Amino acid sequence: MLVHFVTDEPTKIPAIRAMLEPRYHVVPQLLGGGVTQISSNGALMVDADLRKKVRVEQIRLVLLELSCIPEKLFIVRNHARSMVAQAYALGATAVVSRPREIIFKLAQIEVAEKAARTDFAINSREIADGAATFSSMFSAVRCVKPINLSDAERATSEIINSIAQSGLSAWLDHVRRYHEGTFQHCLLVAGVAVGFAMDIGFASLDVRRLGIAATLHDIGKARIPLSILDKPGRLDPAEEEIMRRHPVIGYELLKDISGVSPEILDGVRHHHEYLDGSGYPDALMAPEISDLVRLLTISDIFAALIESRPYSAAISRQDAYKILCGMDGKLERSLVKAFRNVALVA
Ligand SMILES: [Fe+2]
Ligand SMILES: [Fe+2]
Incomplete structure (x- = not known):
């Protein structure tokens, strides 16, 4: 040292x-x-x-x-x-x-530094693996090759391990530092959704189910032209219309793959639906929106708000949470309240 x-x-x-x-x-x-x-x-x-x-x-x-x-x-x-x-x-x-105090204090610092380095190495490796898996899923879809569900399952397991070991904040910080664009977004949504499920005490099988849905939720974006997907700034109405097709594209890509459960398909197709019917693509109303989708939608909006983008300043976690609280009528109030701990503390 x-x-x-x-x-x-x-x-x-x-x-x-x-x-x-x-x-x-x-x-x-x-x-x-x-x-x-x-x-x-x-x-x-x-x-x-x-x-x-x-x-x-x-x-x-x-x-x-x-x-x-x-x-x-x-x-x-x-x-x-x-x-x-x-x-x-x-x-x-x-x-x-005294010299003895100096030696003792330095030894303490050294132990803490080693522990921090190990945490960093674990996290970095898992994030790198997760990002590589996302990358291979997206390129498969772009090249019109079939999606390998085990890739999504592996990426989700890595995310769950990392968050269980080092916490959500470490995951968010690392992902925002090292990744950009759609990969960053998918890694953030998956991390936030997993952190949310763990925080409200979901059984491990349900954490995994929500995690896989989050991992795959925007897979349809792989078929959106990069000129729209990576456009720095606001989309015009025609581009917005194309972008809004991604939940249905994702659903169509996954619906015939064996092992993709109805809950995952529901999450992929409906993560932009709101309780008041103002969402897309099916303008569902509250009774038609499942709990998994409600959790996924909150995680998706929060992750999108805190993303670090090259062309605009990132919103703090506090401000992002305030925006969620202001979406009363669209998001389930009790879930947004339960999300507070994840947004501000975890
Ligand atoms: Fe989306
Ligand atoms: Fe998304």
């Missing part, structure tokens, strides 16, 4: 090296000594006279450069009260005094 050691005394550098190397890689930085090496991992350790105003200002500048490093350890000998207060004012996450 990297330890960025910031000090006002060149003589302190060999001493800290003798204490920490070779277990840690010490990167020294002398205050007032020039450019800071930018980094976002490891730990930052500051050992300087915090009673001197000029030092405090120099530390402030270095901390700005290294603001991505979450752990900031300050060494204050004998825990001198005024220096401890100054350290916390500068953003210290811990104040240590």
Whole structure:
């Protein structure tokens, strides 16, 4: 692990090296000594006279450069009260005094960093697998080849595992950082739907059923021209009319594939229906809209709102949830209420 050691005394550098190397890689930085090496991992350790105003200002500048490093350890000998207060004012996450405390704190940071890296690796691999599966399903449909249902089942299992292990927020953040367009949308909808089903206590079979419906819900978009699908900005009425065909196209693509259940077909065809009959393609009314579809529609709208797009700013999860709350009459109020935890906390 990297330890960025910031000090006002060149003589302190060999001493800290003798204490920490070779277990840690010490990167020294002398205050007032020039450019800071930018980094976002490891730990930052500051050992300087915090009673001197000029030092405090120099530390402030270095901390700005290294603001991505979450752990900031300050060494204050004998825990001198005024220096401890100054350290916390500068953003210290811990104040240590003796070598034993320093070693102990760094070991704690190292364990936490390793755990975070493992989480990241698991999540990244599962997202990459999920995205690859979506990609192969979409290219199959574009090339008029049959859809392989086991691809959708595998992608859904990967999403369920990832969310069970690392939570929905980690999934949403990673997907929005690394994927674009329709893939990003499908990965987000599937993640949100799975997170929603888990949060309201669905049995694992039902989590999986909703997850597969979410994974496949926009498969019909694979037959929409890319000039419409990837158009940056609003669609004109003719393009909108073509785009609105995707639920029926998806239904037609899946209806004869063995293993695709009626619930999945219902989700694919009806995820743009609203309780007041204003949705499409069949203008269903509330009694005709199943629970699975109601959950899927909420997940779909929320995911579409929080997508990161190259041509417009992303809406925060809070604002997206407010928009859902304003769709009274179209979405089931009790489900939107139950979704609050997923939208804002999970
Ligand atoms: Fe859709
Ligand atoms: Fe969608």
